[in-house]
Amino acid sequence: MAGELDPRKKQVLQAVIDDYIESAEPVGSRTLARHHDLGVSPATIRNEMADLEMLGYLEHLHTSSGRVPSSKGYRLYVNGLMQPKPLTDAEKAQIDKWYRERVRRVEEVFQETARIIAKVTKNVSLVLAPQMTQAKFHCLQFLPLDDRRVITVLMTDAGFIENKILKMPDGSTFEDFQRMAQVINKNLAGHTLGTIKQNSLSEIKDEIGDDMLYESALEIIHRALDSGKRERLYLGGTTELLEQPEFHDVEKVKETLLMLEEEELMKDILHAHMGDGLEVTIGQENPDKHLQDASIITATYHLDGELLGTIAVLGPTRMEYAKAMSLLEFMNTNLTNVIKRLPW
Amino acid sequence: MAGELDPRKKQVLQAVIDDYIESAEPVGSRTLARHHDLGVSPATIRNEMADLEMLGYLEHLHTSSGRVPSSKGYRLYVNGLMQPKPLTDAEKAQIDKWYRERVRRVEEVFQETARIIAKVTKNVSLVLAPQMTQAKFHCLQFLPLDDRRVITVLMTDAGFIENKILKMPDGSTFEDFQRMAQVINKNLAGHTLGTIKQNSLSEIKDEIGDDMLYESALEIIHRALDSGKRERLYLGGTTELLEQPEFHDVEKVKETLLMLEEEELMKDILHAHMGDGLEVTIGQENPDKHLQDASIITATYHLDGELLGTIAVLGPTRMEYAKAMSLLEFMNTNLTNVIKRLPW
DNA sequence: GGTTAGCACTCACACGGAACGAGTGCTAAC
DNA sequence: GTTAGCACTCGTTCCGTGTGAGTGCTAACC
Numbered sequence: 001m002a003g004e005l006d007p008r009k010k011q012v013l014q015a016v017i018d019d020y021i022e023s024a025e026p027v028g029s030r031t032l033a034r035h036h037d038l039g040v041s042p043a044t045i046r047n048e049m050a051d052l053e054m055l056g057y058l059e060h061l062h063t064s065s066g067r068v069p070s071s072k073g074y075r076l077y078v079n080g081l082m083q084p085k086p087l088t089d090a091e092k093a094q095i096d097k098w099y100r101e102r103v104r105r106v107e108e109v110f111q112e113t114a115r116i117i118a119k120v121t122k123n124v125s126l127v128l129a130p131q132m133t134q135a136k137f138h139c140l141q142f143l144p145l146d147d148r149r150v151i152t153v154l155m156t157d158a159g160f161i162e163n164k165i166l167k168m169p170d171g172s173t174f175e176d177f178q179r180m181a182q183v184i185n186k187n188l189a190g191h192t193l194g195t196i197k198q199n200s201l202s203e204i205k206d207e208i209g210d211d212m213l214y215e216s217a218l219e220i221i222h223r224a225l226d227s228g229k230r231e232r233l234y235l236g237g238t239t240e241l242l243e244q245p246e247f248h249d250v251e252k253v254k255e256t257l258l259m260l261e262e263e264e265l266m267k268d269i270l271h272a273h274m275g276d277g278l279e280v281t282i283g284q285e286n287p288d289k290h291l292q293d294a295s296i297i298t299a300t301y302h303l304d305g306e307l308l309g310t311i312a313v314l315g316p317t318r319m320e321y322a323k324a325m326s327l328l329e330f331m332n333t334n335l336t337n338v339i340k341r342l343p344w
Numbered sequence: 345m346a347g348e349l350d351p352r353k354k355q356v357l358q359a360v361i362d363d364y365i366e367s368a369e370p371v372g373s374r375t376l377a378r379h380h381d382l383g384v385s386p387a388t389i390r391n392e393m394a395d396l397e398m399l400g401y402l403e404h405l406h407t408s409s410g411r412v413p414s415s416k417g418y419r420l421y422v423n424g425l426m427q428p429k430p431l432t433d434a435e436k437a438q439i440d441k442w443y444r445e446r447v448r449r450v451e452e453v454f455q456e457t458a459r460i461i462a463k464v465t466k467n468v469s470l471v472l473a474p475q476m477t478q479a480k481f482h483c484l485q486f487l488p489l490d491d492r493r494v495i496t497v498l499m500t501d502a503g504f505i506e507n508k509i510l511k512m513p514d515g516s517t518f519e520d521f522q523r524m525a526q527v528i529n530k531n532l533a534g535h536t537l538g539t540i541k542q543n544s545l546s547e548i549k550d551e552i553g554d555d556m557l558y559e560s561a562l563e564i565i566h567r568a569l570d571s572g573k574r575e576r577l578y579l580g581g582t583t584e585l586l587e588q589p590e591f592h593d594v595e596k597v598k599e600t601l602l603m604l605e606e607e608e609l610m611k612d613i614l615h616a617h618m619g620d621g622l623e624v625t626i627g628q629e630n631p632d633k634h635l636q637d638a639s640i641i642t643a644t645y646h647l648d649g650e651l652l653g654t655i656a657v658l659g660p661t662r663m664e665y666a667k668a669m670s671l672l673e674f675m676n677t678n679l680t681n682v683i684k685r686l687p688w
Numbered sequence: 689g690g691t692t693a694g695c696a697c698t699c700a701c702a703c704g705g706a707a708c709g710a711g712t713g714c715t716a717a718c
Numbered sequence: 719g720t721t722a723g724c725a726c727t728c729g730t731t732c733c734g735t736g737t738g739a740g741t742g743c744t745a746a747c748c
Contacts, residue, residue: 028711043721046712064711064727105508143485143497151505153487153497161495161507164449165686238582239605242598250594254586261583342509372740387692390741408698408740 005055005076011038012048013057014081017069021318024245026066071283071317074295078280078321085322087330091120095330099338106159109339110234113311113331118237121324122244123315124260125236128270130309132230133194135160139185140224142177150177154224156193158304158339164224169216176210180217183207192306193225233263233270246316259290270310273298278325278332283317295319299328301335311335349399349420355382356392357401358425361413365662368589370410415627415661418639422624422665429666431674435464439674443682450503453683454578457655457675462581465668466588467659468604469580472614474653476574477538479504483529484568486521494521498568500537502648502683508568513560520554524561527551536650537569577607577614590660603634614654617642622669622676627661639663643672645679655679 005013015036019027029042029049038045049067052058057073069077087095095116103112110129117125135156143151145165154162168177187203188196208214238257247253260266269288273279273296282295291314298312311331313324349357359380363371373386373393382389393411396402401417413421431439439460447456454473461469479500487495489509498506512521531547532540552558582601591597604610613632617623617640626639635658642656655675657668 026711030711041721042711043723044719047720050713060712062728063713065729066711138489139487141485141487143483143499145482145499145503149503151497151499153495153507155487155489155495159489159493159509161509163497163505163507165503165505239598239601242594242601248594250586250592250597253594253597254583257583257586370740374740385692386740387694388690391691394742404741406699407742409700410740 005052008038008040009048009052010076010081012045013052013069013073014077016049016052016058016067017073017077017081020069021320024318026061026068028066031066069317071285074282074317074321075285078282082322084326085320086326092330095120095334103338103342106161106339106342109335109342110232110309111236113335114234114236116236117311117313117327117331118240120327121237121313121315121320122240123237123313123319123324124241126266126270126310126312126314127234127236128267128310128312129232129234130303132156132160133192134306134308135193136306137188137191137193137196139189140181140221142174142181144174150174152220152224159342162224166220166223169212172213172216176213180208180213180220184217184221188221196221196225231267233267235260235266244316246318265290269296270298270312273312274300274308274310276300278328280321280325293317295321297321297324297328299332301332303336303339349396349401352382352384353392353396354420354425356389357396357413357417358421360393360396360402360411361417361421361425364413365664368662370405370412372410375410413661415629418626418661418665419629422626426666428670429664430670436674439464439678447682447686450505450683450686453679453686454576454653455580457679458578458580460580461655461657461671461675462584464671465581465657465659465664466584467581467657467663467668468585470610470614470654470656470658471578471580472611472654472656473576473578474647476500476504477536478650478652479537480650481532481535481537481540483533484525484565486518486525488518494518496564496568501534503686506568510564510567513556516557516560520557524552524557524564528561528565532565540565540569575611577611579604579610588660590662609634613640614642614656617656618644618652618654620644622672624665624669637661639665641665641668641672643676645676647680647683 012032015032015038016027019032019035029045032038032045033040033042049058052073053060053067056070057076058067059070060067098116099109099112102115103109110127114125114127117127135158138155138157140155141153143153145151149165149167152164152166154164168174183204187207204217205214208217238260241247241256242253247256269291272287273281275298278297278299280295280297281291284292286292286294286296293316294314295317296312296314297319298310300308300310302308311328313319313328315324356376359376359382360371363376363379373389376382376389377384377386393402396417397404397411400414401420402411403414403417404411442460443453443456446459447453454471458469458471461471479502482499482501484499485497487497489495493509493511496508496510498508512518527548531551548561549558552561582604585591585597585600591600613635616631617625619642622641622643624639624641625635628636630636630638630640637660638658639661640656640658641663642654644652644654646652655672657663657672659668
């Protein structure tokens with residue numbers, strides 16, 4: 001609002017935040033002068049810091065004892081002050097190795113992605129597996145289990161597979177089901193799961209003829225689609241949390257873990273952040289009160305140009321933003337490749 | 345060794361352990377006299393406690409400040425002193441409700457079982473899903489994904505389903521695969537997965553004829569079996585841990601969570617305890633040094649009379665043994681029913 | 689002889705003041 | 719505008735003391 005900060009103020013702010021991110025301790029003028037070569041004395045730094053506090057970039061816990069960045073301070077830092085910290089080649093190689101060693105099937109990609117993000121950033125990670133509404137229907141097959149039940153297998157073009165056991169309605173035979181599968185596949189192939197649910201499926205009705213069978217076909221398609229579309233949330237790094245000094249208090253750990261366990265809540269939070277590309281939300285910028293002293297970095301990814309999901313890092317506001325952002329960016333673009341090359 | 349304890353000593357020991365399990369505080373003679381109606385004065389109790397300590401049933405942290413049960417003390421308690429604590433009808437109803445609300449498919453039963461055990465006992469729970477080596481092969485089906493890949497679906501009689509995407513060898517067609525499936529199903533139906541792997545499968549070789557196709561059939565069967573047989577471990581209640589006073593120290597929490605994350609280690613521990621029925625291992629009785637101050641109660645369950653897996657409660661030696669044992673016993677017998685009635 | 693009251697003794701723990709140190713804000717000199 | 723100096727604040731650590739729960743021993747009691 002009051003115009004730009006002069007260069008030295010920016011430099012001081014950056015130094016304060018860098019220091020605080022590393023040490024987790026409120027930073028004072030003398031320490032700052034020692035750690036960073038700013039070319040001025042602690043007294044001058046004190047004056048600058050007082051100004052920065054007045055402008056709302058820094059905060060004071062109580063008189064005496066150093067400053068801590070405010071959300072506004074972090075915001076400025078993220079938007080321009082910080083040094084980008086790209087992944088090293090060694091890190092990229094390590095990530096690739098992890099994927100190759102630990103992932104055998106498509107579904108495991110997301111769990112492993114969560115694990116990797118947590119390991120690298122030392123923070124909690126969240127991975128929302130793609131919403132299947134945009135996935136293309138490939139085919140639906142029935143396999144006989146016994147005389148009362150069939151197994152329904154639903155596949156999408158991208159190779160996601162869902163199966164479900166269903167009871168056969170009284171009076172129907174497995175042959176009925178196979179006939180149904182043919183009709184369904186002929187009519188639905190290539191449609192996205194999202195549109196299928198909305199359409200009336202009336203062609204199928206005509207082709208099947210038998211009303212009762214049509215009803216169960218509908219039921220089956222819907223149940224198969226429901227299980228296929230279910231969004232899954234993968235969590236990583238809940239133990240990394242304990243490494244962070246802000247969680248030396250067991251109460252805080254408990255509170256946070258309980259929040260993370262509330263799957264629906266976490267999904268909602270991720271949905272709220274689903275946008276294009278990388279998004280950083282810092283402390284009080286976050287509408288959710290559980291996250292007021294946390295920051296969350298989200299990245300929305302695309303598979304096949306359609307399917308979309310979100311990967312995120314959740315941590316204390318004191319977070320290595322530069323590192324986390326580079327990582328998410330990398331994981332984001334890398335994800336498609338990892339999935340494409342499965343199975344080997 | 346030195347014969348039986350006299351009845352009053354037993355009574356005192358039981359009282360000490362009951363008290364300690366409830367309070368988590370070393371228990372002294374006065375408190376004991378206050379909380380339990382033993383009909384004698386604290387001084388007498390002191391004498392008895394001194395004897396019990398001499399005999400190795402109680403321990404002294406340092407002079408002054410009450411006694412704590414030793415592993416030997418807990419052992420006696422579990423073997424005969426404690427009051428059985430059967431589940432109430434309300435608890436059973438709650439468990440049933442949880443299963444009905446939250447489980448839609450066979451694979452989810454185990455995760456939910458772990459969750460329930462953790463919730464009820466307020467401790468960490470472990471559920472080892474059944475080893476599939478004893479499962480009976482029902483059928484193997486192939487479904488076309490695209491011109492290079494097929495989806496392999498493996499089913500067991502009990503309704504466990506595994507799928508896997510496989511690349512087709514060059515030159516083979518989907519029709520070859522379907523032919524292969526017929527041969528495989530005819531020959532393997534009803535065999536257990538464990539025996540299939542060992543047998544030479546030579547009948548299949550003869551029937552398939554083509555050597556190259558036979559090789560890939562072998563490969564496929566093995567890969568399908570491998571994924572089907574993979575044991576899965578489900579963990580529950582890692583947050584319940586934090587409720588226990590022995591985990592008010594973050595270091596201890598970290599250590600424990602890291603141990604629990606080591607899936608192979610935990611599986612080995614459960615395997616070591618796999619026996620018949622309920623087994624309680626207390627503190628130092630445990631060979632694994634990570635568990636020297638923990639107790640683990642395991643119960644081996646059977647499905648279809650063949651498949652077996654293990655459910656367990658892991659907690660501090662100060663644990664509500666009676667409650668946990670009743671619960672495991674119940675879950676154990678209940679599990680078959682829960683699976684049998686799926687899907688609704 | 690088992691049981692109990694009394695008493696001296698031990699220790700963990702909580703409380704409170706002193707010393708310390710990191711940090712601030714202000715003023716005056718450069 | 720920058721910096722040195724200084725008084726002041728306040729969290730943290732360190733000790734000494736007091737308190738309370740508990741023990742073990744001895745001597746008296748039933």
